[in-house]
Amino acid sequence: TSSIVAIHGLDGHREASFTAPNGVLWLRDLLPETLPNARILTYGYDARTRGVNRSNQALHDLSIDFIAKLSSFRVYTNTDARPLIFIAHSFGGIMLKKALIYANATHINHLPAHKAIEVSTFGIIYLGTPHQGIDLTDWMRSLLKCFSVTSQADGPIMKHLGLHSETLQQLMVEYTAISSRFQTLFCYETYDTLGLGATGRVPVISAVVQGSVNTEVIAIHKDHLGLAQFSSVFDNEYSNLIQHLLLMARQAPSVILKYWEKHSPVLCKGYQWSNNPGMMLHILASLMY
Numbered sequence: 001t002s003s004i005v006a007i008h009g010l011d012g013h014r015e016a017s018f019t020a021p022n023g024v025l026w027l028r029d030l031l032p033e034t035l036p037n038a039r040i041l042t043y044g045y046d047a048r049t050r051g052v053n054r055s056n057q058a059l060h061d062l063s064i065d066f067i068a069k070l071s072s073f074r075v076y077t078n079t080d081a082r083p084l085i086f087i088a089h090s091f092g093g094i095m096l097k098k099a100l101i102y103a104n105a106t107h108i109n110h111l112p113a114h115k116a117i118e119v120s121t122f123g124i125i126y127l128g129t130p131h132q133g134i135d136l137t138d139w140m141r142s143l144l145k146c147f148s149v150t151s152q153a154d155g156p157i158m159k160h161l162g163l164h165s166e167t168l169q170q171l172m173v174e175y176t177a178i179s180s181r182f183q184t185l186f187c188y189e190t191y192d193t194l195g196l197g198a199t200g201r202v203p204v205i206s207a208v209v210q211g212s213v214n215t216e217v218i219a220i221h222k223d224h225l226g227l228a229q230f231s232s233v234f235d236n237e238y239s240n241l242i243q244h245l246l247l248m249a250r251q252a253p254s255v256i257l258k259y260w261e262k263h264s265p266v267l268c269k270g271y272q273w274s275n276n277p278g279m280m281l282h283i284l285a286s287l288m289y
Contacts, residue, residue, distance in 0.1 A: 001037040002083040002122070002252045004245070005070065006021075006230070009128075010089025014044030017089060020231040023029045030233055033243055033248070035249055040080070043070070047091065059167070063098035071113035081260050083252035085123040085245065089228040092170070093129025097175045104178045108263050119263050122256055123183040123248035124243070127227040130208035131172065133165045172209070180213040183245050183251070193223040195220070216244065 006027055021023045027040050043263035045062060054243055058063070074080040085158035088096045103118035201224055208217050220237045230238035 001039065002035075003039045003041060003074075003079065003087055004031070004035070004085045004087065004249070006040075006042045006087040006228075007045070007066075007089065007092035008042075009092045010045070010047045012047055012089065012092070014042045017225075018042065018228050020229040022231045024231050025064050026230040026238065030230065030238065031242075031245075034246060035235070038249055039079075041073075045095075055158065059095065059098055061123070062095050063102055066095060067099045067103055067114050067117055071117055074116065075113050080113055080122060081256075084117065085125070085248050086121070086131060087127065087228075087243060087245075089131060092172070093124075093126040093131070096124065097171055098262045101174045101178065113136055115263075118178070119259050120180060120256055122252035123185070123245075125185045125187065125245065125248075126207070127152045127187045127205050128189050128202045128224050129186075129208045130202045131168065131209050133168050143283040160222045176209075176212070182214065183248055184212060184215040185216045185248075186212075186215060187227060187228050187240075187241070188217070189221050189224050190219050190221050191223040191226070193225060218244070237245040 004020060006014075006079065008014060017023055018027050024030065027042055031038075031040055039078075045066065046057065047062075054131075058160070062084075071080070074082065086096055100118055102122060103114050106115040107116075108115045108119075148265040188204045189201055193202050204219075218240060220241070221235060223230075231237070
């Protein structure tokens, strides 16, 4: 069985970002029907970009914090070798890439629980992640209009997301070196965010990393916020996404077992590859308000 970990984006929430207007939280209400043996987790973190209480954590800090909390949870539940599939929306994908780079740099004999995150990762689904950055001027003006606020969006997080950002370019180089064994699905939106026009949309050239190995690309006919929200099993976009997720979940256990046999035969022999149903939804960290 696998663990599926969902990560929200900027100004998002561990549940609200994945909840459709009709109140359906598909990670809890729909996904367990398809993957009854999977453990479905959602990770919340402080990603506020505006106001006096905006986050002062930089990308590096958020990524390390994520690895620390996820690894601690897996050790505590004795599932530190369980296969992982990530679903990352928008900036959540940027944070995830940075976290996997960090985990890859650790060693199985030094911070083994952190290394285990990278070793156990099988698949990643990116939902509108701006890998190449975005035009912050137009983007933030649009989002501020959407949220009906007048305070300026800034802080450490925003400095990393500009179009052709040096940070993102360096991140791309480092991530490409470790990502070839991951099964990756890039999803991009085709609709402008309601009322915002094209400036409220991550362009496909940024949402898809051209030339990546072991990757597929699909269009999701929703806007940027709707990319992570599905109202029912009859939503065609949900059906399309779930087929890819189901295939990942089926392939992950045997593939990850081989990786563990390579990296840590002793740990692998002592680990029980359980098929017992996991929790429908578990909050890793209640850091978002």
